[in-house]
Amino acid sequence: MTSATRTEEFDPFSPESMDDPYPAYADLLRAEEPLYLAQRDMWLVIRYDHVRLAAKNHAGLSSADGIAYHRSTLPVLFGLDQPDHTRLRALIRHDFSPRGVQFWRPFIEQVCGELLDEAVATGDIDLVQQAIILQPVKVITTIVGVPDDNLAKLKLTAGVLESFIANAKVGEDAPEDPDENALRLQAAKAALSSVAGLSGYLGNLLTRRRTEPARDDVVSKLFAAAASGGVTENEILWLCLTLLVGGQETMTHFLGNMLDALLNHPDQLRLVRERPELIAPTIEETARFYPPVQNVFRTATTDVVVGNTTIPQGARVELSFAAGNRDPRKFPDPNAYRIDRVTDGHLGFGAGIHTCVGAHLARLQATTFLRMLIERTDDIALIGELVKVQSPAFRGLDHLPLRLTPRSSGPLASAQRA
Numbered sequence: 070m071t072s073a074t075r076t077e078e079f080d081p082f083s084p085e086s087m088d089d090p091y092p093a094y095a096d097l098l099r100a101e102e103p104l105y106l107a108q109r110d111m112w113l114v115i116r117y118d119h120v121r122l123a124a125k126n127h128a129g130l131s132s133a134d135g136i137a138y139h140r141s142t143l144p145v146l147f148g149l150d151q152p153d154h155t156r157l158r159a160l161i162r163h164d165f166s167p168r169g170v171q172f173w174r175p176f177i178e179q180v181c182g183e184l185l186d187e188a189v190a191t192g193d194i195d196l197v198q199q200a201i202i203l204q205p206v207k208v209i210t211t212i213v214g215v216p217d218d219n220l221a222k223l224k225l226t227a228g229v230l231e232s233f234i235a236n237a238k239v240g241e242d243a244p245e246d247p248d249e250n251a252l253r254l255q256a257a258k259a260a261l262s263s264v265a266g267l268s269g270y271l272g273n274l275l276t277r278r279r280t281e282p283a284r285d286d287v288v289s290k291l292f293a294a295a296a297s298g299g300v301t302e303n304e305i306l307w308l309c310l311t312l313l314v315g316g317q318e319t320m321t322h323f324l325g326n327m328l329d330a331l332l333n334h335p336d337q338l339r340l341v342r343e344r345p346e347l348i349a350p351t352i353e354e355t356a357r358f359y360p361p362v363q364n365v366f367r368t369a370t371t372d373v374v375v376g377n378t379t380i381p382q383g384a385r386v387e388l389s390f391a392a393g394n395r396d397p398r399k400f401p402d403p404n405a406y407r408i409d410r411v412t413d414g415h416l417g418f419g420a421g422i423h424t425c426v427g428a429h430l431a432r433l434q435a436t437t438f439l440r441m442l443i444e445r446t447d448d449i450a451l452i453g454e455l456v457k458v459q460s461p462a463f464r465g466l467d468h469l470p471l472r473l474t475p476r477s478s479g480p481l482a483s484a485q486r487a
Contacts, residue, residue, distance in 0.1 A: 098395065109138070136366055189446060215271075215274065275309075341439070354408045369386060
C-alpha cells in the first residue's frame with residue numbers, strides 16, 4: 070500500500086472552492102490516489118473508479134455519522150446504514166420506481182405547464198424564485214401527502230434544514246475564526262428550530278391523517294406498513310421529512326443548474342431546441358456536469374483500502390461525485406458540456422444503496438420542465454447576475470434573472486394568444 074498523498078493547497082470549504090471547485094479538481098485529478106487534507110483532517114476521494122467503489126463499500130464506509138464534514142446523527146434515510154436503510158427504502162421503492170413515478174406524469178405536466186405559462190407571460194423573471202422553486206415543492210408534497218396550504222412554510226423550513234445538514238455544527242471542534250463560528254452557530258440554531266418546527270408540523274399532520282380515509286400517497290402506504298409492524302411512528306416522520314427535503318432542495322438545484330449550463334453553452338441550447346430527442350440526454354449530461362449533490366462524507370469503520378491507499382479507521386472521507394464526474398479516465402474532454410455525449414455510469418445521482426431514491430422522479434420533472442420551456446419560448450436570455458448557493462456540498466442557484474421570449478409561431482403560440 071502507498072502512503073498518504075497530502076495536499077495543503079486545496080480547501081473544499083473556502084469561498085473560492087464553494088463558488089467553483091472544478092479548476093481545482095482538474096489539477097487534483099492528476100493524482101492516482103486519494104488525497105489527505107491535513108488542515109481539515111479528512112480524506113478526499115476524487116477518481117471516478119475510486120468514488121464509485123467507495124460509495125458501494127457500505128461495510129467499511131458508514132453514513133451513520135452524517136453525510137457532511139461535521140459529524141451529526143439524524144435518523145434521515147441518507148444517514149442510515151444497513152439493515153435499517155434497506156428496510157425503510159423498500160417501503161417507498163415502488164413509489165419512486167420508473168413505473169411508479171409515471172402515475173404522477175399528468176400532475177407534473179399540469180404543475181409545470183401552469184408555472185411556465187405564468188413565467189413566460191411575465192417575461193422578465195427570476196425563474197428560480199418565481200417558478201423553479203415551486204415545482205418540486207408542489208410535486209413532492211402531493212406525492213408524500215402533505216397539504217399544499219403550507220407550501221411556502223415547508224419550502225423555507227426544508228431549506229434551512231438542508232443548510233444544517235450540509236454546513237452547521239454546534240459543539241466541539243468549532244472553528245478558530247470567531248466570525249465563522251458565529252455564523253455557524255447562528256445557522257445551526259435556526260436549523261435546529263427548523264427541525265423542531267417541521268417535525269412538529271409533520272407529527273400533527275400524521276396524527277390527523279390517521280383519522281382520514283387512505284389515499285394514493287406515501288403517507289397512506291406507510292400507515293399500512295406500520296399496521297403490520299414494518300415501520301415505527303418515528304421512522305414514518307423522519308422518512309417523510311427526508312423525502313420533503315430531498316425532493317425539494319435538490320430538484321430546485323438541478324433545474325437551476327441545467328439552465329445555467331445551457332445558457333453558458335448556447336450551442337447546446339440551440340441543439341436541444343433543434344433536436345428534442347436530446348432532452349433526456351441533456352438531463353443526464355447536466356447530472357454529470359453539475360450534480361446538485363456535489364459530495365457526501367463517510368466514516369471509515371475499519372482501515373479501508375481505496376486504490377492502493379489505506380485510509381485509517383475513524384477517518385472522515387469525502388466522496389466527490391462532482392470530481393469523479395469530471396475524471397478524464399472515464400469521460401473524454403470532461404469539462405465540456407455536450408448533451409449528445411455518452412454519460413453511462415455518471416455519479417450525478419450517487420452510487421450504491423444511497424443512490425438518490427428520487428432519481429427517476431427527478432428525471433421526469435426535469436424532462437417535462439425543459440420540454441415545456443422550449444415549447445413555450447423562442448429565446449431565453451440572462452438579464453442580470455445569477456446567484457449561486459454557497460455550500461461545500463450542494464451546487465445550485467438562488468437567483469436566475471431571465472428574459473423569456475414567448476414562442477411566436479406554432480400551435481402552442483396560437484393557443485396562448487387565443
